[in-house]
Structure formats: C-alpha cells, structure tokens
Amino acid sequence: MSLVKSTAMRALNGSFSSSSSFLVKLTQPHVRRGQAQSIRAFSVIMSPPSKAVVYERHGPPDSVTRVIELPPVEVKENDVCVKMLAAPINPSDINRIEGVYPVRPQVPAVGGHEGVGEVHLVGSAVKGLERGDWVIPSPPSFGTWQSYIVKDQSVWHKINKDTPMEYAATVIVNPLTALKMLEDFTTLNKGDSIVQNGATSIVGQCIIQLARIRGIHSINIIRDRVGSDEVKGILRELGADEVFTESQLEVKNIKDLLINIPEPALGFNCVGGDAASLVLKFLRNGGTMVTYGGMSKKPITVSTSSFIFKDLSLRGFWLQRWLTPDKAKECRSMIDSLLSLAREGKLRYGMELAPFNNFHAALDKALGKQGSQPKQVIRF
C-alpha cells in the first residue's frame, strides 16, 4: 500500500486519527493498531468505526466493491461526525466505480455521493449543529456509503427532520438537476411549455412537477413499452400535460399534436439518438435543447438547417460543474425549497429502501440485473 493511496483514502474518508488508514490496518494490523491506540490515549474524541462500501480499483461495481469496517476517526474541533441514515445508488456512483466518470475519487475510495445522516458527535468549535440534527453533505461529496462520516462542519447542511428520509437522501443529484435546468437556460413564464424525453426518469418526473407548480406545460416523450398507458397515467397524475410514446410521434408534423399548448422554448434530453431528435422537432424557433444524459448510448444528430434557419441551440448540463463550494449557499437554499415540496407531497418519485446489510442485492438491482427497478436507496 503506497503512501499516496493511504493519504488519498484519508482525504476521502474524512480525517483519520493518525497516519493509519483502514488499508494500512488491513495489511499491517498489529503495528498500526498499536500506533492508533497510543494516540487515543490523549483523550481525543473519536468516531465509532464505520462500516463502508469500499473499492480499491475501478471495475464492475459488483466485483470491485466490498463492505468492510473502517477504524474510528478523530473528530477534530471543527468536525462533525454524522451517522448516515440513507444514501442512494445513483448511476453516476456506478460510473465512478467503473472508472468512466470524468471526475472520480482516487482509489481506494468509499462509494456514494449524496445522502442524509444524523449528527452523532460534534467537535468543540462546532456551532449550529448538535447531536440528533439531520444533515446532508452539500455540496455533495464522496463517500456517503458508510455508517459514520467525519467531515468539517462546513460540509453539512442542517435540514428539517420532518422530511421523508428517502427524499432527503436523494434531493441533490436528481431534483436539483431538474430545478437548475428549468431555471438556467431560458426564462420560462406561466403558460409556456417544455418538452422532454426520458420522462419516466426521476429527473423527468421532477421536471413535470416543478414545471406544473410554475404553471408551465410539459410535453413528455417515453419509449414504447408494455403498459405505456399505465405509465402515461402516472405521469399525467404528476402533472404532465401530454405524454407520447416515441412511435406516436412518427407523424408528418409533430406540432399538430399540440393542442392548447404553445411550442416549447426549452427541451431536455437524457436519451440521445432518435429520442433527442423528437425533442428538437417539438422546439420552437430559437429554442434550446439541454442534454443531461444519454441512456440510449447513441449520439445526437442535428440537421444544419435546425441551427441556421430554426436557430436552435444545443447545450449540456452537469450538476457537478455547478456544484462548486462558492455555490453552497445557493445550493442549500434550493435544497430547502425542494425538501419543502417533498414534505408537502408536491414532489414525488418512486424509490425502494434497501437495508445496508444487504447492499449487494440493492447494487445488483441498481445495475439493472433484474430489469427496470426503482431507485435503490440504502437504509443504514
């Protein structure tokens, strides 16, 4: 185990109590344990040991991750030790483990990127947080798939404890993406419309609901599937104005399908390929399509005339680019408003809570091994 690796591990897992790390402990248990104990003798505050999903190399998540116990960590004067309550398995978490995400922690690392926890211990200089408070790391940071996290107090954002836990755990990566995308690209006014593909995704469901709250119509495209009428009903119940399967849009003039809905100025694409072309077809002259995902793994193809004569703009959105430390205040304010909607039942989406002690079963579901499954949220 190189020094570089163990240093990286410490940085990712919060502040360790000594030069030991769990990895060093694994390889040199006797020598290092003794050293750690000698520091404990100075009566520093220590976290409990942390059960964590760890990967030491990039690769298929089901084979490179394992659940191990990390040793206690010193809780320094500005640190807060948080007992995690819940954390989702997001596709981006999987891509980070696979090593295909543009920004990823140096291995070895603890998985996960967002979640909610309860304050367990606070350092002597910590203000505004106390044992029992619910907090989320905001901006989100690496390593939420573990039972205890020790990080500087600036990392933690206190939230209302009346929030349903699974929404608190998942508020950033998907709902905040939906909210930012609705606000950042075009000024939308009441009565305007947006169009999106991948409307059954959690971001898609959030867009429908956040648009509806603003009086903005949504035109939603879903893939052809068994039970598409049922899916349409669910999306309409969330507030969707129109829901079309892709095959319904194989018509000469797609805009003839819009009745009492203006042509959309803004579109969202998380699929690519033909499904992206359908979004472009709906857009009005001068409209913008924002790509935030590529579920079909197909590129986006656009005609020259779409740019020149229809004046379309194509942009991209990546929440992580925006989630810089200087945006923490704005981010937290948006989180609060989203969680408020969740408490009121105005922001809903399907999830499945999965016990941490059965992590790999949840991971298999998240990897799609059992077909389409609800978002898996680990319950610690």
Add this chain to the structure above:
Amino acid sequence: MSLVKSTAMRALNGSFSSSSSFLVKLTQPHVRRGQAQSIRAFSVIMSPPSKAVVYERHGPPDSVTRVIELPPVEVKENDVCVKMLAAPINPSDINRIEGVYPVRPQVPAVGGHEGVGEVHLVGSAVKGLERGDWVIPSPPSFGTWQSYIVKDQSVWHKINKDTPMEYAATVIVNPLTALKMLEDFTTLNKGDSIVQNGATSIVGQCIIQLARIRGIHSINIIRDRVGSDEVKGILRELGADEVFTESQLEVKNIKDLLINIPEPALGFNCVGGDAASLVLKFLRNGGTMVTYGGMSKKPITVSTSSFIFKDLSLRGFWLQRWLTPDKAKECRSMIDSLLSLAREGKLRYGMELAPFNNFHAALDKALGKQGSQPKQVIRF
C-alpha cells in the same frame, strides 16, 4: 397573369408607374402600354427600362431564369433610381430561385440579393444622395440582378467610391457574416483562438483576416484535395496560423497539434458531417460551435458527453435573421468598416467579374457546372 402576381412583382421591383407591370405588358402589350403612356403625360420622373434576371416559378435556376426588359418605373419623391454596377451570384440566391430557401420572394421575382450601384435619378424629396453617388441596398433586399432599381431612399446606403466595386457588391452576405459571427457568440481577446472548417470559403477567408486583425489565432480545416499545400500557403498568407487537411486530423489527440496556440473557445462550421466533428474536437471545454452552412449536406453528430462533460454549446447563425430594418444603422456601420479594410487591402478574397450580357455563363459557373470556380460577380 393574376392580379396577385403582378402586384407582388411591382412590390419587388420597386414602384411602377401605373397598374401595368412588365408581366401584364408581356401578355397585353397594346392596351396596357396605352394606359402607361397616358400617365407619363403628367411629367412624372421615370426610370430607364431595366434589364433584369427574372424567374416566374421556382426550379433549376438555369432553366427558370431569363433576362428580359422591365418597363420604366416612376421615381416618386422619396425614391432613388440606382443604376446597378455589380451584384454577386450567391448560393442563397440560387436556393431562393430553387424555392428551397426558407425566406424567398413570391414569384415572379427578380433574382439577386446584394450589390452596388450608382445613383442615376433622385426624387424631389430625397436628401443626402445625388447622381453619381455609390450606394448599396442595406439591409439587402430582393432583386439586385437588374440594370436599374427604384426604391425608397431609406433602402440605400452611400459608400466611399474608392472601394473596389466587387467588394462593395459582396460586402454583406459573406464578410458581414464573418464579422458578426466573430463578435456575437463569445468574447474573444487578443491571443485567443478560433477554429473553422470550410476555411477556403469566402466567409472562411474573411474570418481568417478579421481574426488576425484582432490578434486572434485561427486554426483552419480544409478538405483533402490536389494542391492542398498551395491552398495552405494562400490561407497562411491571409493570416491563418494553422491549416490542416481533414486527413491530417485523424490522430489520437487532435490538440497535440496545437503549438503556441490556446485551445479555441469558438468554432465555425459550414460543412457538417465529419468536418463538424473535427471542429468540436478542437474546442476547449465550454466552447461554442456556430453552424452557418452545410456544404457536405450531412448532419452534425455530437456525443452526449460533449454536452455534459465538455460543456459544449452548439448554435447557428443566419445573417438574414439579424438583418432586420431596426439593425440598419449597426449594419451600415459594420459595412463601412469592412469596406475600409477592403480599400486598405486588408480584406481580400477571390472573385470573378462576369459581364451581364453573358449572365447564364456566369450562372452555370455559380451552379458548379465547371467544378470549383471563383465567386461570380455580375458586372452591369
């Protein structure tokens, strides 16, 4: 000949002296001529007859256009009668005649969209223009392929007569596109760079020169061709920093080719297909590609990650959208600065002057019947 058609024709050709039009004259020469003569008896000022390239239906330009003589037109108090000196055959002129351009005159129509002329007669209320002045219709308007045009004085922009005629005739459609695209999408500072395909086009050549004047590096992509070294030399002589053939860019990391040139924030695409992908590859994170043409007739294909992780924006530019009457002042100021550069020899591009009495030979060249040819500029 319907009334609608003859009314449309009059509107396009300026103000006629009576309810007669050349088309009516053609079909009912005796009756209508008599009517026109009776109005002339009131001593209104009349233009000379105008020799014009006319098309009465959309279709292949070489078969639907013919050169005919239009009858004299009244020069009303605010009108200026201009004797045309030169006007180019632009690809968009061809597309208008073919009927495939999004905005096109109602047929029957006179061809052409930009050009330069000399004031021949002015109406009694015209100020600031007199016989002998050089003027260009600005914003450009339909019907420049004719020997005399009568239009309201507001249409005409007086220019410096020291300007080489062929540059005055062609300053709007291509050079103004280049200038607007350099200014409208990204703030470029001295030392920055741009990348473009189709660098041998007139817009491409203008971009090279206008960028160089601003201290902006240009990275230029040309198609593989016999004599590409010679073409590279010509573009370098205009101020190009780098010129690559498409096949030279079949490398693993395209950016390794940039030495002492920063990654470009702005790219221009007038080709589409793979040539557009090459522009995208050169762009830096957060860069913008502006599409203003599609010479390959192939669409633009973009990966999802280009939008999400590289944060690229794709936009389009169409000069005609910007050239609204309220932009006339800004347009004229930009024209003046471009013509000033042309007079100083700082803005150059290849053209071929073609005599009007051999219009169809020039049209054949513009249609590509003799392979790649210089821009054809009709000399009246």
